[in-house]
Amino acid sequence: MDYMDSGLRYTPKPDKDWDTSVQFLPASDNKKLEKKKGPGRIGAIIGVVVFAAVIALMTGLLVWHFHFRDNAQLPRMYSGSMRITNQVFQDAYENSTTSEFKALAQQVISQLKAIYSKSSQLNKYYVGSTVQAFSEGSVIAYYLSEFKVPIGQEASVDGAMSSMETLVNKERRTLARPGNSLVVEDVMSSAIDSRMLSTQFGNTFRYSVHTKLNQITQIQSPGFPDSPYPPNTFAQWQLRADPNYVIKLVFDTIHLEKDCKNDFIKIYDSLVAIESRVMQELCGYYSRTSQLTFLSSGNVMLVTMATNDQLNYPGFRAQVSQVRRGSPGTTCGGQLTGENGNFFSPNFPNYYPPRTTCQWSIQVPAGKGVKVNFKKFLLAEPGWKDRNDCPKDYVEINGKKLCGEKVDGTVTETSNRNIMTVAFSSDFSNVDRGFSASYTAIDATDQCSSNDISCANGLCKPTFWKCDGVNDCGDGTDELNCGKCQLGQITCKNNKCVSEKTQCDGRDDCGDGTDELNCPRGSGVGPSVSCTDLTYKCSNNICISKVNPECDGTPDCSDGSDEQNCDCGTAMFKTSRIVGGQDADAGEFPWQVSLHAKGFNHVCGASLIAPSWLVTAAHCVQDDPKTRFSQPGTWEVYLGLHDQQKVGNAVVKRTLKQIIPHPNYNHYTFDNDIALMELSSPVTYSDYIRPICLPAPQHDFPVGSTVWITGWGATREGGFAAKVLQKAQVRIINQGVCNDLMGGEITSRMMCAGVLTGGVDACQGDSGGPLSSPSGKGMFLAGVVSWGDGCARRNKPGIYTAVTKFRGFIKEKTGV
Numbered sequence: 001m002d003y004m005d006s007g008l009r010y011t012p013k014p015d016k017d018w019d020t021s022v023q024f025l026p027a028s029d030n031k032k033l034e035k036k037k038g039p040g041r042i043g044a045i046i047g048v049v050v051f052a053a054v055i056a057l058m059t060g061l062l063v064w065h066f067h068f069r070d071n072a073q074l075p076r077m078y079s080g081s082m083r084i085t086n087q088v089f090q091d092a093y094e095n096s097t098t099s100e101f102k103a104l105a106q107q108v109i110s111q112l113k114a115i116y117s118k119s120s121q122l123n124k125y126y127v128g129s130t131v132q133a134f135s136e137g138s139v140i141a142y143y144l145s146e147f148k149v150p151i152g153q154e155a156s157v158d159g160a161m162s163s164m165e166t167l168v169n170k171e172r173r174t175l176a177r178p179g180n181s182l183v184v185e186d187v188m189s190s191a192i193d194s195r196m197l198s199t200q201f202g203n204t205f206r207y208s209v210h211t212k213l214n215q216i217t218q219i220q221s222p223g224f225p226d227s228p229y230p231p232n233t234f235a236q237w238q239l240r241a242d243p244n245y246v247i248k249l250v251f252d253t254i255h256l257e258k259d260c261k262n263d264f265i266k267i268y269d270s271l272v273a274i275e276s277r278v279m280q281e282l283c284g285y286y287s288r289t290s291q292l293t294f295l296s297s298g299n300v301m302l303v304t305m306a307t308n309d310q311l312n313y314p315g316f317r318a319q320v321s322q323v324r325r326g327s328p329g330t331t332c333g334g335q336l337t338g339e340n341g342n343f344f345s346p347n348f349p350n351y352y353p354p355r356t357t358c359q360w361s362i363q364v365p366a367g368k369g370v371k372v373n374f375k376k377f378l379l380a381e382p383g384w385k386d387r388n389d390c391p392k393d394y395v396e397i398n399g400k401k402l403c404g405e406k407v408d409g410t411v412t413e414t415s416n417r418n419i420m421t422v423a424f425s426s427d428f429s430n431v432d433r434g435f436s437a438s439y440t441a442i443d444a445t446d447q448c449s450s451n452d453i454s455c456a457n458g459l460c461k462p463t464f465w466k467c468d469g470v471n472d473c474g475d476g477t478d479e480l481n482c483g484k485c486q487l488g489q490i491t492c493k494n495n496k497c498v499s500e501k502t503q504c505d506g507r508d509d510c511g512d513g514t515d516e517l518n519c520p521r522g523s524g525v526g527p528s529v530s531c532t533d534l535t536y537k538c539s540n541n542i543c544i545s546k547v548n549p550e551c552d553g554t555p556d557c558s559d560g561s562d563e564q565n566c567d568c569g570t571a572m573f574k575t576s577r578i579v580g581g582q583d584a585d586a587g588e589f590p591w592q593v594s595l596h597a598k599g600f601n602h603v604c605g606a607s608l609i610a611p612s613w614l615v616t617a618a619h620c621v622q623d624d625p626k627t628r629f630s631q632p633g634t635w636e637v638y639l640g641l642h643d644q645q646k647v648g649n650a651v652v653k654r655t656l657k658q659i660i661p662h663p664n665y666n667h668y669t670f671d672n673d674i675a676l677m678e679l680s681s682p683v684t685y686s687d688y689i690r691p692i693c694l695p696a697p698q699h700d701f702p703v704g705s706t707v708w709i710t711g712w713g714a715t716r717e718g719g720f721a722a723k724v725l726q727k728a729q730v731r732i733i734n735q736g737v738c739n740d741l742m743g744g745e746i747t748s749r750m751m752c753a754g755v756l757t758g759g760v761d762a763c764q765g766d767s768g769g770p771l772s773s774p775s776g777k778g779m780f781l782a783g784v785v786s787w788g789d790g791c792a793r794r795n796k797p798g799i800y801t802a803v804t805k806f807r808g809f810i811k812e813k814t815g816v
Contacts, residue, residue: 079275195264239301247320352433359424392427517547586642595768607781610814638653769784
């Protein structure tokens with residue numbers, strides 16, 4: 001039986017206890033069934049029969065519930081692999097129709113049966129196995145095993161399957177073991193992803209590809225590129241390379257449904273779908289500029305694709321080739337010397353391969369110390385992101401393990417000695433992008449500049465990270481003396497300290513309502529609270545305590561108004577997560593607008609908030625002696641633009657009907673630096689043109705949270721615009737710290753954010769453009785680029801107009 005050939009489908013068999021011979025007979029004389037004055041003899045008989053039938057039916061249901069239902073069994077499928085050490089791989093093992101394949105497969109099946117017999121849990125539920133493939137090393141067998149498991153026993157069977165190595169050792173010690181038995185090791189198995197066992201798959205496809213040296217083979221979803229992939233389809237591609245080579249898989253197109261629960265691609269470091277060997281799961285849309293590249297650990301790889309019955313998309317295309325083991329990209333580690341340098345995880349900025357270990361030995365001149373900064377750090381795995389002990393993929397440095405996803409540039413380690421060792425390790429599953437790092441020789445006695453926070457552990461951090469609620473130093477130094485409250489107290493928005501016991505007690509103990517925010521329904525507060533400057537007001541004028549309820553997918557207002565007008569702030573693209581002064585993908589920020597003035601080309605940025613309305617900065621529309629920037633006729637608006645030198649089919653050009661700068665804009669202080677623009681005619685939304693969500697006046701953008709700044713890299717005051725739209729990840733900065741850094745020039749209508757890596761080359765912003773903040777299911781317009789050094793140099797944060805302060809102005813003028 002070949003489960004994969006059958007698409008892993010199961011056809012329910014007829015219930016043996018259902019008697020198909022029972023029929024309902026028509027009455028031959030309708031008059032005999034007419035209602036009479038009394039029940040009569042016939043009526044009594046009918047009543048008895050109906051009563052008996054009801055009793056029989058109830059009895060049958062009870063019998064089924066307490067007997068048959070309790071004994072109901074479900075098919076449960078496990079995939080796995082084992083290394084056969086007393087066999088040598090033959091080319092014939094690649095073809096499942098050869099006699100050599102069938103003979104070895106039969107031995108493996110017999111061995112699996114003997115192994116399962118050593119567990120009472122597995123032995124009594126075991127149905128059978130099939131061998132799907134073999135590969136080199138000595139010989140690796142890939143198999144599927146089926147069990148019929150009673151409802152409620154799934155966990156115990158999973159546990160028994162997870163201890164396969166123990167069962168193998170038991171079987172190996174069997175006295176009556178045949179002399180020609182296989183010697184196996186490295187046995188692993190796991191339950192197959194339930195989505196691959198759907199009974200609805202109407203189409204199944206199975207492909208095998210063996211790449212050769214200097215050869216590129218193309219694989220693609222069924223129908224691509226001429227038609228969308230078919231519904232209810234399961235497909236798999238078994239990929240092989242020659243011995244001593246690894247598989248290189250490069251996707252140039254991925255366009256699937258956004259929700260991975262429906263349509264998805266899964267990549268395995270194996271020849272069958274072993275979940276403990278899954279490398280990555282993909283869905284949604286990735287642009288051509290963010291090609292995804294994967295490397296296998298050995299010379300095999302499996303690509304699978306499953307689709308449901310709705311919303312079919314173009315699909316995918318990828319190139320398969322082989323790369324010699326040990327070539328660039330497949331290795332890492334080594335000796336690093338000199339004053340400074342860079343090093344990366346293997347295959348960076350693409351996905352590192354599984355089962356990789358490497359070590360760098362860094363040595364700088366004698367008398368110096370070593371400082372290592374991780375510019376990018378992406379070692380996150382599903383379900384393990386919040387673990388601090390790093391049991392899976394990690395970097396080890398200074399005796400500590402680091403893992404997860406870190407904000408750019410926030411991970412720094414130093415040593416007072418002139419040597420340092422950095423190690424990297426990835427396990428069997430779930431690869432990520434990895435890291436890029438730089439090392440520098442530093443003065444071991446004076447590591448921080450006067451503009452840095454000098455952490456107690458010897459690290460140096462930018463001043464504007466102080467008091468942002470994030471422990472950047474790692475020892476809490478940057479969060480000391482921030483006026484925070486004692487243990488057992490909460491800090492109100494107005495900096496008052498109250499007991500945490502007062503939270504959600506129905507009383508405003510803070511005085512600004514902070515202690516009554518985010519209170520669950522059913523508490524003393526109830527579903528609604530008194531309206532304050534911090535509470536969200538629904539359209540029916542009822543206020544709720546939940547912070548930022550807009551467009552998060554959960555209706556919190558009784559009138560549902562918090563989930564209205566939510567077709568905003570989303571892009572068709574999956575972000576590559578490689579951020580910070582990088583080219584954005586086309587369509588990644590579809591609300592970004594380029595404002596061109598006649599004779600100037602690109603001058604300012606803006607954000608699309610509705611089909612006819614833009615938000616920009618007031619300083620962009622102030623007249624100067626040569627140009628009347630305040631007049632609509634001066635401007636040309638480009639929406640959907642990515643490259644300033646390429647106006648493609650996705651780009652829409654508009655002129656302006658009117659410009660509305662804020663009446664209280666102060667061109668000396670840049671206070672109230674916001675303006676509205678009405679387009680000459682509305683635009684139609686597309687994959688490249690979409691609005692950003694506007695925040696409610698009470699929307700909270702927490703200090704320390706990461707946001708995005710995008711633009712073409714120059715303002716009207718001078719310089720050249722970047723050719724391609726730039727993106728950088730920045731962090732919201734504490735208002736008090738920012739005000740100190742900027743000489744007391746920050747008003748309550750401004751907000752500050754800084755580029756974490758620092759340096760002039762990090763300035764990617766553009767006046768009037770958006771500061772985009774992820775919240776709920778989309779991006780919200782947190783700020784408008786106003787003044788400062790672009791999007792912030794080190795210790796000189798960028799200053800943005802706080803959009804929440806101007807929601808009344810925007811609503812009054814635009815109706816949005």
